[in-house]
Amino acid sequence: MKKHNFSAGPCILPQEVIKKSAEAVLNFNNSNLSLIEISHRSKDFVAVMDNACALALEHLNLQNKGYKALFLQGGASTQFLMAAYNLLEKKAAYLNTGTWSSKALKEAKLFGEVIEVASSKDKNFNYIPKNFNIPSDIDYFHCTSNNTIFGTQINSFPEVNAPLVCDMSSDIFSRELDFSKFDLIYAGAQKNMGPAGTTLVVVKEEILGKVSRNIPSMLDYKIHINSESMFNTPSVFAVYVSMLTLDWLKNLGGISAIEKINNKKADTIYTEIDRNPLFKGFAQKEDRSKMNATFTLVEGANQELFDGLWKAAGISGINGHRSVGGYRASMYNALPLESVQVLVEVMKEFERKS
Template sequence: MKKHNFSAGPCILPQEVLKKAAEAVVNFNGIDLSLIEISHRSKEFVDVMENARSLVKELLNLPEGYSVLFLQGGASLEFLMAAYNLMKINGKAGYMDTGAWSSKAIKEAKQFGEVEVFASSKDKTFNYIPKNYTVPTDVDYVHITSNNTIYGTQFKEFPKTDSLLVCDMSSDIFSRQLDFSKFDLIYAGAQKNMGPAGTTLVVVKDEILGKTGRTIPAMLDYQVHISKDSMFNTPPVFPVYVSMLTLQWLKDLGGIPAIEKINEEKAALLYAEIDRNPLFNGFAAKEDRSLMNVTFTLANDDHKEIFDKLWNAAGVSGIKGHRSVGGYRASIYNAMPKESIQVLVDVMQQLEKEI
């Protein structure tokens, strides 16, 4: 039976990417060696890294003056690194608290200076994006999380600030058209929408670095990683390679403009059923609904057993909601085919017929 993988991460990847990655593990580019046993300083892998970085710049339409890094430690380490590299001694940063991951980022930043949380949606279990907030002007940078995987909300408009703008895009990077040059630092764990767990994409404007007055440990210093072309230490070769394949797949598809159209169609299909079907309730505020993570609950929990049996029987996988929200979460990242979403919609309609 075909499985329909709605997992929030590690996420679904394109089938052609998985096949090429599997081949490379056995015999990479016909050299009779595995990708995961060749030197990261060999020409073969250096070409992979350079191609991956080049694809990022092309797909995001980045101007000159940005560096692209593939690092380790996930977005969780970037919570710390962003503050370490951007907050000045005795400095201050502004954060929007829109979910579990932004809350963790705030906690890490407090180790380096003052943090002003100038907007939060915690009062309603993070089911909306704050509006009508005032962005502080006396901060070294402003930090947001563009898409909230657990709660299913997504920024449609971004804060306007004269300070540096930092964004955790882990779960919606490469999914929609944005002016990425408005951001001074972007980071994203690969395992949500780009590749397997193990590498983290960092896009940073070169001119903003080296101005904190801090002595930063080498492993945590963006400038060190830039100077070594993401190879200050041994990079995670397999996740970088699979990310490169995924980025090439996206480029061949037509890039971000093409995938955005597909993503909007997929999300519209599922949200329409949630709104139509009286047995389900959407969790996130309608105006802030995510195109990547669709969160919903049953109107009556007595129907849980039969609904769970139905979607399991249909080959649906990974839609149980996060423990902090409950209910269900369908993660519909770039590689999720529309056909799989239709299967889930059919199951929801089948429940309606059987109740």
């Protein structure tokens, strides 16, 4: 039976990417060797890494603007501390919009003073704070573009007189933005880019080298830049699959093309959540995420019936995170509109049968 995979991450990837990945595990570039048994310094893999980095910069429209793309290990969680290790001399400002922002903020506190400029914790992170003040004497400002767990997304980024650092783990490559406003962007691959095991870092070189502390080699962006993501053995398979996914996106027409589809998917689900009397949305309407739609059943609705219906329809991965409860439909780039339509049909059927 066809699956409709709404997993929050690791998550659905394009079928053609999955097929090509499996082929490369058996026989990479017709070498009669597996992708996973060759040297990362072989000509063929160095080309993969170079291509992945180039594609990332191309999609973000950041070529020849002083940025470098890196594929590192450790997940976005390692970036929480690396960002601070490399940039925080005295004081940094953080916007707290959810679990991931809170964790980033916590790690930064080990390295200097951290100002929480605003937080939506008062309402279990169901909105994006606006109109907050950012101190002017900071080393950088940090925010999370999309809050995977709570289903909110920043639409308008603040103007800051300091480096702008953004965790884009769950919405990178999903919508057009002026990425040149950002100085450090990071994203675990396992949403819109590839499998778990590698993390994209895009950094404007000029912001580096300004802290006085000694940075361990593996945590030093400059060292990874100088060795072109090959300071040590990279996560070969995850980088390869990311390259394939970035290539798939390019063939599809890039971010502007996928954004149209993502808008359609988000419209489709939110329209039904609002229309259907058995469901209510979790996030404030104006801050709703186009990647993760969070919603709950209204009181008294028959949860067992709904759960039975979506499971029977081949839907998986829509249970909400324990911090929110209810449901979360994650609609990353590779999720077809058809899957959202199937979910909406199930929601309508649930209404009819209730």
